[in-house]
Amino acid sequence: MKSSFVYPIGVQGKPWGDQERKEWREQTRIKREYNVEVVPKIQALAKQYNVEQYGALSYDPERYPLFCIKNCDWDESKPTILVTGGVHGYETSGVHGALKFVETQAQFYSKHFNIVVAPCVSPWGYETINRWNPNAIDPNRSFYQDTPAEESANLMEMVKGLKTEIFIHVDLHETTDSDETEFRPALAARDGKELIEGMIPDGFYTVGDTENPQPEFQRAVIESVKQVTHIAPADSNNKIIGSDVVQEGVINYPLKALSLCGGLSGCQYGTTTEVYPDSPKVNDEECNHAQVAAIIGALDFGIAQLKA
Template sequence: MRNSHFYPIGTPGQAWGAAELAQWRARQVRQRSYADDVLCAVDHLRERFDVAPYGEVTYADERFPLFAIRSRHWQAHLPNVLVTGGVHGYETSGVHGALRFLDAHAPGYAGRVNLLVVPCVSPWAYERIQRWNFDAIDPNRSFRADSPAQESAALMRLVAPLRGQFAAHIDLHETTDTDGSEYLPAAAARDGKPFGSHGIPDGFYLVDDTANPQPAFQQAIIEAVERVTHIAPADAHGGIIGSPLVAHGVIHYAMKELGLCAGISGARYTTTTEVYPDSPQATPEQCIAAQVAAVCAGVEFVG
């Protein structure tokens, strides 16, 4: 489907300028609290983990401290695992899945793996239930040198000293109905391009790295998640979100080339999870549980 009048901001065929960006910002309404939902949960983890700030996101008069949670007794001989959530702030189950994994499951892996977990990469977007940051930039296309996204740059600085030392990186995401109704149309309007939609897959799936495919790792996660919620089937073209299906519930993306979060660690095993919270077959609780199952399976695989 292509439509030249698909978004209420901007002129078809023209990229946004300052006026359009201001209009878009005016539409963004704070709907929940990063401090209440995330920082309070992080505070409760301080007795069991090392919790440290790794930066701050500042937009206009708002300041958001960024926190990372590490295994308390980091041991050089153990495999390191990076878990990230909330790169897209509107993808709720990734944030709460990372926090629940830390609270309920991570202590059981003490002495088996070293964990570095960042539960909410994009706090401004978390509060607005938004994919982009304040500057209408997608952080998950901005993990590259001289990143224009504060959130992406801060996370890369955190990870840089350990880059190449991770066994696995699990990045927690969602695919929602608003991808088709809001975010893809907004991106096309912002960039002055025509909007072409694709279907939204009903179910959980994974994105593996085109340059470093690890099918056994992906399969282990799919098998674990399938016990919690359903896996997305292929669409009529044999793919998911426009990419060919390479295995049950798995597609490939060029992670580094696209500036994706899962490409920053240099880990051998990387994956991006995609939960579908709008499915009539899944509840919010199942979506969080699916993220937790994915992380546990990934940790088990390397630890």
């Protein structure tokens, strides 16, 4: 359904220029601190893991260093798994779910895999609770060569530097009520397009790759998350956020064509998680646990494939 809402920045129907992007950036505010809520948790893991800085954001390099966490007993004979969180910085459980996985589960799974975790790809977005970076660019639509999004460019360079194929990639996200109330209206205004109202699903779902859907892998993730939280139902048209539901709690996107983080590695098995933190049925800790459960489901499936 078309919306009568008019975004307060720009002229309706006209794409933003530099002035509108500047106006948008100036109305953002720091609402929480990366160096208080995230970095100390990362640094605390250095006792058990290799914590490496793989870059920094030029907006404020000292405030926004970028970290990845790796297992110490790296073994070239093992397959490598990648976990990414906070590509959209405002999606809180993506960041803290990634860290909770390292804190509670990574030691066990390092017996089977080399593990790389980038817990907060977009720290400016984390602090300002934003989907975009300061230039009004969505990092999760920016994983392509010569990308203008520093967040995406730094992560791609880090993954390239591993010099190994990625066996499993789990990209941790959330779908929030603010997607519909703020971020999609802002996107329509930025691009000079008409806003079509959508519906936020109540529950967890995953996004697979249209080109490499791996339905049994997606099912394993859903079954694991079911032990922690509820799965999003399809709407009356058998869709979730406008895409066909291909099995319970699963939709597919063309990840590479859309330049999404989930498509950056060319992994054998990949999934993008979507937690719904605004549901009255969940709390913040349950959302973090759901992200951990998704990773566990993915890695247990991977172990089974290696033994087959």
